[in-house]
Amino acid sequence: MSRYFAPTTAAEAAALLAEHGGARVVAGGTDLVVAARGGKHRMPEVLIAIHGATDLASLVENEDGVRLGALTSHAWIERSPLIGSHWSALADASALVGSPATRANGTLGGNLMNASPAMDTGAPLLVFEADVELLSLRGTRTVPVADLLAGAGRTTAEPDELLTSVRLPDLPPATGSAYVRLEHRRAMEIAVVGAAALVTLGDDGRVADCRVALSAAAPTCVRAREAEDLLRGLRPDGASFRDAAALATGAVQPITDVRASARYRRAMISVVVSRALAVAAARAAGTDIAVPANRNLPTVTAGSTG
Amino acid sequence: MKYPLNVRVNGVETSVDVEPHRSLLNVLREDIGLTGPKEGCDDSECGACMVLVDGRPVNSCSYLALQTDGREITTIEGVSEPSCPHSIQQALLEEGGVQCGFCTPGIVMSAKALLDANPSCDEDEVRLALGGNLCRCTGYQKIVRAVLRAAEQLQDRAGTTG
Numbered sequence: 015m016s017r018y019f020a021p022t023t024a025a026e027a028a029a030l031l032a033e034h035g036g037a038r039v040v041a042g043g044t045d046l047v048v049a050a051r052g053g054k055h056r057m058p059e060v061l062i063a064i065h066g067a068t069d070l071a072s073l074v075e076n077e078d079g080v081r082l083g084a085l086t087s088h089a090w091i092e093r094s095p096l097i098g099s100h101w102s103a104l105a106d107a108s109a110l111v112g113s114p115a116t117r118a119n120g121t122l123g124g125n126l127m128n129a130s131p132a133m134d135t136g137a138p139l140l141v142f143e144a145d146v147e148l149l150s151l152r153g154t155r156t157v158p159v160a161d162l163l164a165g166a167g168r169t170t171a172e173p174d175e176l177l178t179s180v181r182l183p184d185l186p187p188a189t190g191s192a193y194v195r196l197e198h199r200r201a202m203e204i205a206v207v208g209a210a211a212l213v214t215l216g217d218d219g220r221v222a223d224c225r226v227a228l229s230a231a232a233p234t235c236v237r238a239r240e241a242e243d244l245l246r247g248l249r250p251d252g253a254s255f256r257d258a259a260a261l262a263t264g265a266v267q268p269i270t271d272v273r274a275s276a277r278y279r280r281a282m283i284s285v286v287v288s289r290a291l292a293v294a295a296a297r298a299a300g301t302d303i304a305v306p307a308n309r310n311l312p313t314v315t316a317g318s319t320g
Numbered sequence: 321m322k323y324p325l326n327v328r329v330n331g332v333e334t335s336v337d338v339e340p341h342r343s344l345l346n347v348l349r350e351d352i353g354l355t356g357p358k359e360g361c362d363d364s365e366c367g368a369c370m371v372l373v374d375g376r377p378v379n380s381c382s383y384l385a386l387q388t389d390g391r392e393i394t395t396i397e398g399v400s401e402p403s404c405p406h407s408i409q410q411a412l413l414e415e416g417g418v419q420c421g422f423c424t425p426g427i428v429m430s431a432k433a434l435l436d437a438n439p440s441c442d443e444d445e446v447r448l449a450l451g452g453n454l455c456r457c458t459g460y461q462k463i464v465r466a467v468l469r470a471a472e473q474l475q476d477r478a479g480t481t482g
């Protein structure tokens with residue numbers, strides 16, 4: 015007999031998860047309900063619908079960054095001037111998700127907990143070194159996104175843990191970020207491969223720090239640390255980006271599926287990485303490149319990586 | 321097990337009892353008798369089932385009916401009276417943006433969500449807003465023209481009353 019609960023607070027939701035083994039949380043339902051109706055998974059017997067838990071839809075700004083509630087929608091992120099200007103790669107990613115209806119209902123928490131290797135917010139959250147807060151009757155724990163993502167469709171959260179928020183740490187000055195994905199069409203698409211990049215420029219104009227992460231290239235979104243190491247200290251130009259991007263390919267084991275072959279994905283990773291790096295560096299230097307970067311690539315970038 | 325669902329549908333308070341797994345589309349069509357929203361794919365791909373929940377577009381085929389409890393739903397039936405079509409509907413007729421009509425209720429709802437939020441939209445914004453709506457007949461150009469035309473009319477009207 016299937017059961018349904020609609021808690022109005024996070025604490026109530028956590029208590030329900032503890033009480034009903036096998037219960038599943040549903041936020042926007044754009045993964046869970048769609049997969050169940052499509053026959054991919056069975057609809058869980060106990061559904062805990064958290065859309066009305068208003069304490070999961072808050073934004074808190076403090077000295078160590080911003081904390082976005084699990085229910086934060088892609089539509090909100092896409093339009094937020096705060097996220098767009100400080101954590102641009104996340105806004106670039108949310109703006110690409112599905113259709114306006116998908117973005118209005120799909121949540122950041124759901125995107126993370128669904129843990130698709132092709133999820134768009136994963137790579138941006140990795141380059142920000144974001145962490146999440148998980149709540150259960152045992153208390154609250156903080157887990158870096160890098161440790162949360164365990165495999166395709168798997169996280170390290172326990173079945174009774176509720177993701178309550180995602181923290182985006184503050185970034186140093188002269189930092190820019192971007193998320194770029196390769197897509198076959200402009201809407202209702204899932205990344206063929208995607209890359210997020212973060213670049214901090216030093217006083218000498220060189221790359222003082224950088225981070226790169228990939229989506230749809232491995233069983234989880236992953237950092238490409240060799241590419242990052244190479245780029246530090248170099249000039250932020252097309253040649254450096256291409257060299258770093260070539261190394262990013264080494265971080266991954268792409269698969270063949272309906273959207274692309276492993277070989278094609280491998281070849282395209284360096285393209286999206288150098289595009290993401292170019293946009294991140296341009297933003298770090300103060301150039302205004304509108305969200306989503308994917309649809310506003312500077313022509314010189316497109317040309318130099320083609 | 322059934323749970324009570326109390327919603328305001330097109331301005332009318334409505335109560336039905338539904339099972340947890342049932343979609344909003346299914347409940348609207350089978351229990352509430354509103355057959356304007358269509359089932360094209362039942363998989364969030366086509367947009368024929370689009371309705372507004374608290375003014376936001378939702379693929380009703382893939383949304384749990386119970387999650388709309390206490391909320392406000394607008395379907396195509398609530399957009400206008402047949403004798404007095406909405407500007408979007410009138411423009412679709414005038415531009416030839418309707419052929420078989422199956423996609424039309426969903427197109428109108430997506431367009432309404434856009435124009436309610438952003439009446440001064442441009443062509444790019446219209447195309448993005450309709451990104452989740454498939455049409456097998458028209459080739460989209462006439463639909464996009466119609467939405468832009470409706471936007472102009474709504475703005476003109478806003479101008480004269482404002």
Ligand SMILES: Cc1cc2nc3c(=O)[nH]c(=O)nc-3n(C[C@H](O)[C@H](O)[C@H](O)COP(=O)(O)OP(=O)(O)OC[C@H]3O[C@@H](n4cnc5c(N)ncnc54)[C@H](O)[C@@H]3O)c2cc1C
Nearest residue numbers: 041042043044045046111112120121124125127133134177
């Ligand atoms: C047409 C379409 C297009 C899409 N396009 C994209 C795309 O381009 N890019 C992309 O990344 N995704 C895409 N998606 C997938 C989906 O929309 C996103 O992953 C979305 O962010 C999921 O959020 P949700 O709230 O709907 O999740 P739900 O479906 O409600 O939940 C997803 C999973 O997370 C769990 N969960 C949700 N919230 C919590 C929480 N707070 N704590 C613990 N567990 C939780 C659920 O139990 C479930 O397992 C698309 C989906 C559709 C239908």
Ligand code: FES
Nearest residue numbers: 360361362367381
């Ligand atoms: S029937 Fe809902 S999107 Fe196709």
Ligand code: FES
Nearest residue numbers: 419423455456457
């Ligand atoms: S008019 Fe036939 S599908 Fe659009």
